[in-house]
Amino acid sequence: MTITHTPVTYQQLAGELQRLRDNTPLVHVMTNEVVQEFTANVLLAIGAAPAMIVAEEEAGEFAAIASALLINVGTLYPARLAAMKIAAAAAQKAGTPWVLDPVAVGVLSYRSDAARELLAFKPAAIRGNASEILALAGLAAGGRGVDSTASSQSAVKAAKQLARDTGAIVAVTGETDYITDGERVLATLWGHVRMTRVVGTGCALSAVVAAFLADAPDRLLAVAAACGILGVCGERAFDCSEGTGSFKMSFLDALTVIAPAQLRTAEDNA
Amino acid sequence: MTITHTPVTYQQLAGELQRLRDNTPLVHVMTNEVVQEFTANVLLAIGAAPAMIVAEEEAGEFAAIASALLINVGTLYPARLAAMKIAAAAAQKAGTPWVLDPVAVGVLSYRSDAARELLAFKPAAIRGNASEILALAGLAAGGRGVDSTASSQSAVKAAKQLARDTGAIVAVTGETDYITDGERVLATLWGHVRMTRVVGTGCALSAVVAAFLADAPDRLLAVAAACGILGVCGERAFDCSEGTGSFKMSFLDALTVIAPAQLRTAEDNA
Amino acid sequence: MTITHTPVTYQQLAGELQRLRDNTPLVHVMTNEVVQEFTANVLLAIGAAPAMIVAEEEAGEFAAIASALLINVGTLYPARLAAMKIAAAAAQKAGTPWVLDPVAVGVLSYRSDAARELLAFKPAAIRGNASEILALAGLAAGGRGVDSTASSQSAVKAAKQLARDTGAIVAVTGETDYITDGERVLATLWGHVRMTRVVGTGCALSAVVAAFLADAPDRLLAVAAACGILGVCGERAFDCSEGTGSFKMSFLDALTVIAPAQLRTAEDNA
Incomplete structure (x- = not known):
């Protein structure tokens, strides 16, 4: 299957990164x-201000004042899910854009049901691997643990449908990242397979997606820029790494020093 | 406003660090x-022995046998708060010095109330940024998320009042750290702004404050030494760092290798 | 007391590491x-696939499909303990090998009771320091916080008895690691004391023990290989480290690059 998609450019990454650095978005992370x-640390390195507010007593209050919200269901349990629903509802009401990361949805029924319930609060974006997006769209059974058993390309059709059904930008990430609003499909080719050997690169990407969505004039581009910038930093980190320990360190360093001016002078291949 | 304060010296840092290394205090961390x-990892690097004991079933038992206790309200929820109260009460009863870190107090009412309730168990020290100290003293509304919106200098008066009201040593940290018992004010100028770009440097400092308070002959100096030593290590880490990833690594390395003998030969500027 | 034991060889480490890398075991981590x-990150670096599934609603379902399960009681509380029991029961029923890490058992009665209850679900292995193994065997009162106050050698007799009583392989780790099925005792001498200055090296070892136990033809050897490989990587990491920050990074790098072919050509000293 050929996918009609538009590659994201370095110029676009530069513009979006400049916007984020100018705004220092306050990201509510659950x-x-x-x-x-x-x-x-990823959010701090790139220039956002994270705050982890997790209790039912506080999550709604904070979601309403944050610039953006991330909800990730990776280690879900009832009290945390209740707080997430309160936060998602408050975000929806306040107009705070929020991101759903459906970790391992399709593998376990409790979190699959929870993720579908959370969709009712209208996330601005959903970021997952192919197995997660296929499962959330109701088209497949899920991956192996938290890992995908399908290529990102195989989930683009499901991503477009999910985007149309929910109104969210949907990013399905993998060797190539595809980002869609249900009609257009942007693609980013940056990244390195070593990113999959460090826990949390996907989860952190979802948080960065939230950071870029804060006051974004173009949400499709904002989500794609998050994917692209983390991919660029992943490539740079690999070049400085011996193994996964130095990769993780170099990834945070790359996020700290990456600069719009430098991205503007980079040459696109595509 | 001019603040009458006494700068902490390298000699004092050396003496306090030697005392900590001789004792390997067992720090109960909540x-x-x-x-x-x-x-x-910060506590282990500097020479203390951390133990994270978090349940209502165990927190009181352990607070009574630990050398010191830290209570940080960063991701508070009811079960954890209940355990913290049990631990604080046990610490008070057993004479275990304990430290309150009022993360984001003033921003959210649940934790603000909780922090004030915890004050009843008489912390030996309180460590926060300016917004947190101002809010805890009842003088301002709090910062932006977990970050301060005020300078440390602007909170010294509030810190002195809070120290007099509670009997605790109060440290308000920022570009300059001020440490007060309500009468005297010590100051440390070490540190680097990159510390604010790595999550947990402030929280870890509060744990190190607890470690230094264990069997401390001079509590004001003990708290100031914790601030000073982490500041010195922050400066050293910056000199070895490309970005926040290598900064964090180098910070732990600096804490591992910092030595009283070396501090004794350093020259004070002030 | 002299202990009759057999040193593990590099050849054996090579064989076991090859087996793990061929299988990419899915490790359920609690x-x-x-x-x-x-x-x-340790599991990913060495070549396993971790998944942290923690809720009562999901833990049993996942333990039944995972290759192996780790249960570590380090920060135990009632809801988590309930989920652990569900997971352990499901693992026992499904034949999923599982590992018990009895952190600080003997120091605090709540977790000591919990660990003994968990034994009823027949762990395939138990990994602890000397104080923990002595306490779990009912022979001593426990260590100082999470640290051992006894040498690993002093707990070998208790380890053998615990292995016979429970049917588990028991590993008592320290300067020398002893691994026993109740009759035979294997020993590994690799490792470096700096491993004790980075939090989680023991806990991560227990997770790696679980990874090696997945479909293991020889469980005693599998557990010993986990101890040996982490010890070898600890030595290599020390050689590249300034302090505990670079040690941790280099440890993950060593786990990433360690290769069966390289181990096969190493020369045993013993």
């Missing part, structure tokens, strides 16, 4: 237990 | 979900 | 709050 520190 | 690993 | 990210 993510899984495993990746909270890494997610916060 | 902190937020985001920074638990980093906090443990 | 561990403490402090070390989740590091545990996931």
Whole structure:
């Protein structure tokens, strides 16, 4: 199957990164237990301000004042799910854009049901791997644990349908990342397979998607830029790494030093 | 406003660090979900022994046998708050010094109320940024998310009042750190702004404050030494860093290798 | 007391590592709050696929489809313990090998009771430090916080008895690691004391033990290989480290690049 898609350019990454750095968006993060520190450090490195507010008593209050919200169902349990629903409802009411990361949806029924319930609160974007997007669209059974068993390309049709059904921008990430609003499809080719060997790169990407969505004039481009910039930094980190330890360190370094001016002078291949 | 304060010296840092290394204090850590690993690694690097004991069933028993206790309200929810109260009460009863870190107090009412309730158990020290200290003292509304919107200098008066009201040493940290017992004010100028771009440096500092408070002959100096030593290590880490990833690594390395003998020969500027 | 034991060889490490890399075992991890990210990164670096599934609603379903399960009681509380029991029961029923890490058992009665209850679900292996193994065997009162106050050698007799009583392989780790099925005792001498200054190396080892137990033809050897390979990587990491920050990074790098072919050509000293 050929996919009609438009490659994102370095110029576009530069423009979006400049916008994020000018705004320092305050990102309300409700993510899984495993990746909270890494997610916060990724957001800080790129220029956003993370705040992890997780209780039912606080999540709604904060979602209403944050610039954007991430909800990731990676280590879901009832109390946390209740807080997420409160936050999602408050975000919807306040107009705070929010992102759903449907970790391992399709593998386990509890979180699959939860993710579908959360869709009612109208996320601005959904970011997952192919198995997750296929499962959330109701087209397949899910991956192996938290990993995809399908290529991102195979889930583009499901992503477009999911985008049309929900009104969200849908990003299906993998070797190539595809980002769609249900009609147009943007693609980013940056990235390195070592990113899959460090826990939380996908989860952190979803948080960065939220950061770029804050006050975004073009949500499709905002989501694609998040994917593209993390991919570029993943490539740069690989070049400085011996293994996954130095990769993770270099990835945060790359996010810290990546600059719009430098991206503007890079040459697109596509 | 001019603040009458006394700069902490390298000699004092050396003496306090030697004392900590001789004692290997066992620090009971009840902190937020985001920074638990980093906090443990900071304590281990500097020479303390961390133990994260979080349940209502265990927190009181452990607070009574630990050398010191940290309570950080960063990702508060009811079960954890209940355990924290049990631990704080046990610490008070056993004479275990404990530290309150009022993360984002003033921003959200649930944690603001909780922090004020915890004050009843008489913390030995309170460590926060200017917005948090101002809010805890009842003088301002809080910062932006977890970040301060005020300078540390602007909160010194509030810190002195809070120290007098609670009997705790109060540290308000920022570009300059001010540490007060309500009368005297010590100041440390070490540190680097990159510390604010790595999640948990403030939270870890509060844990190190607890470590230094264990069996401290001079609590004001103990708290100031914690601030000073982490500041010195932050400066050293910056000199070895490309971005926030290598900064975090180098910060832990600096904490591992910093030595009293070396501090004793350093020259104070002030 | 002299202990009759057999040293593990590099050839054996090579064979076991090759087996793990060929299988990419899916490891269900239920561990403490402090070390989740590091545990996931260690498993990913060595070649396993971690998934942290923690809720009562999902833990049983996932334990039945995972290749192996880790249960670590480090930051235990009632809801998590309930989920662990469900997972352990499901693992036992499905024949999924599972590992118990009895963090700080003997220090606190709640977790000591919990660990003993979990034994009823027949772990395939138990991995702890000397104080933990002595306490779990009912022979001593436990260590200082999460640290052992006894040498691994002093717990070998208790380990053998615990192995016979439970049917589990028991690994008591320390300067030398001893691994026993109740009759035979294997030993590994690799490792470096700096591993004790980075939080989670022991906890991550228990997760790697689970990974090696997946479809293992020889469980005693599988557990010993996990201990040996992490020890070898710890030595290599120390050689590249300034302090604990670079040690942690280099440890993950060593786990990424360690190769069966390279181990096969290494020379045993013993």
